[in-house]
Amino acid sequence: MKTLSLSLAVLLAVATADSRAAAAVATVSIDKFMFSPMEITVTPGSTVAWVNHDQTPHTIAARDHAFASGAMDTGDRYERTFTAEGDFSYVCSLHPFMTGVVHVRANRSAKAPALHGR
Amino acid sequence: MSHTPIPESPEQPGRRHALACLAAWTGGAIVWSVVGGVPRAFAADGHGLAVPIPAAGFHFVQISDTHIGFDKAANPDVVGSLRRAIAGINALPVAPALVVHTGDVSHLSKPAQFGQARELLQELHVDRVHTVPGEHDALDGGLDGYLKVFDHDGKRRGWYSFDQGGVHFIGLSNVLDFTMGTMTSLGDEQLAWLKQDLAGVSHSTPVVVLAHIPLWTIYAPWGWGTADADRALALLKPFGSVTVLNGHVHQVLQKIEGNIALHTAMSLAYPLPTPGQNGIGEPGPVTVPAGTLGTLLGSREVTVVRGRHALAIVDTPIERMPLPAAAIGGGR
Numbered sequence: 001m002k003t004l005s006l007s008l009a010v011l012l013a014v015a016t017a018d019s020r021a022a023a024a025v026a027t028v029s030i031d032k033f034m035f036s037p038m039e040i041t042v043t044p045g046s047t048v049a050w051v052n053h054d055q056t057p058h059t060i061a062a063r064d065h066a067f068a069s070g071a072m073d074t075g076d077r078y079e080r081t082f083t084a085e086g087d088f089s090y091v092c093s094l095h096p097f098m099t100g101v102v103h104v105r106a107n108r109s110a111k112a113p114a115l116h117g118r
Numbered sequence: 119m120s121h122t123p124i125p126e127s128p129e130q131p132g133r134r135h136a137l138a139c140l141a142a143w144t145g146g147a148i149v150w151s152v153v154g155g156v157p158r159a160f161a162a163d164g165h166g167l168a169v170p171i172p173a174a175g176f177h178f179v180q181i182s183d184t185h186i187g188f189d190k191a192a193n194p195d196v197v198g199s200l201r202r203a204i205a206g207i208n209a210l211p212v213a214p215a216l217v218v219h220t221g222d223v224s225h226l227s228k229p230a231q232f233g234q235a236r237e238l239l240q241e242l243h244v245d246r247v248h249t250v251p252g253e254h255d256a257l258d259g260g261l262d263g264y265l266k267v268f269d270h271d272g273k274r275r276g277w278y279s280f281d282q283g284g285v286h287f288i289g290l291s292n293v294l295d296f297t298m299g300t301m302t303s304l305g306d307e308q309l310a311w312l313k314q315d316l317a318g319v320s321h322s323t324p325v326v327v328l329a330h331i332p333l334w335t336i337y338a339p340w341g342w343g344t345a346d347a348d349r350a351l352a353l354l355k356p357f358g359s360v361t362v363l364n365g366h367v368h369q370v371l372q373k374i375e376g377n378i379a380l381h382t383a384m385s386l387a388y389p390l391p392t393p394g395q396n397g398i399g400e401p402g403p404v405t406v407p408a409g410t411l412g413t414l415l416g417s418r419e420v421t422v423v424r425g426r427h428a429l430a431i432v433d434t435p436i437e438r439m440p441l442p443a444a445a446i447g448g449g450r
Contacts, residue, residue, distance in 0.1 A: 032399060032400045032402065033400035033401065033402060054402055055190040055192060055402055055403050056402050056403065057225070057226055057257070059257065070257065070258045071226045071227060071257035071258055073226060074190065093253075094253050094254070095340075095401075096300060096301075096302075096341060097300040097339060097340065097341050
């Protein structure tokens, strides 16, 4: 009986984690040389997907060079899973006036701090 | 109109020389005569090469922004557009000494696009084609893919120099360092190289600088400028004749700063909006009405006349380029 309830608890935990991850997938759309939304907040383990709708290629390049997509042509999609908490600022390396931020927060209601230099 | 010799500036005889620039687009042409930094416009006859090419001069052609691999609505046939320009260049009454390409050779830096571009450029009837990289050539691994095909001096870097026809040519790369802010930059290493390179050039030698992104700030919100261009221009200031040829903005714009004349060129792929164009908030490809694209794409001839510091520049849309009989009906 004890083993069964433990198994149940594990199953529940897995199911909860799964549903949380699924609910947290966020899409950032690239339209007319802008990231939309420009800032998003997700929980650790979440995946963010960028999709390019412009005729022009774009890229996703972290300001601290921690991650970078290749060239994204029209209709291309780039995904990245964020495991650690933090604020991840990025630009399009082709058009660096295009900027965006991914805020990763364990507690979704926690207010993201204002970024330096913005 | 007939071409009138442009007098030297009476204010600065012997130093300030004239610049003649023909900018032609959308069916018309204007001759820009810049004397003492003051541009003056003259109407041209609207039939392409209104300014005769002096036979004694050394002349070359600039093409730019071919974006091989682009296939969207703004121009589904960039190969046809380039071939149309190549046919026009090959049919010029005086063959150019060389052709320079000021970047965005490819659209997505793909090996197949660089390879196709090289094959197409080999159709030019000139001995040398020199390129500088655009930001579209620097995707996916920096300049590695570009340099596999377009490494002009074998030194595995985006900048180089060479001498031809009494002119010192400098090719620069300003498409890698985008992290400084909204604009690109040349960077310390390249500027140090430039200083060293120019140290061996006499100040009376005409200098032509090739760089993809303009070396002056045209429109910072769209990144149309180079953050540390002032440092490069300061190194070029002592020279009597400096001509900077840029691409990137897909339209003809120009600026004169002392002895330095800066020019951007038309693209051979698609037009971009003018800076801050009404109703357009981003520098993306503009799809124009059918039949008008050929008036917005083009190439440029540059003539260096010995003894005159200013270079004569003629911009011609591909629609108005000369065509050999065999090429009529082909291409775009």
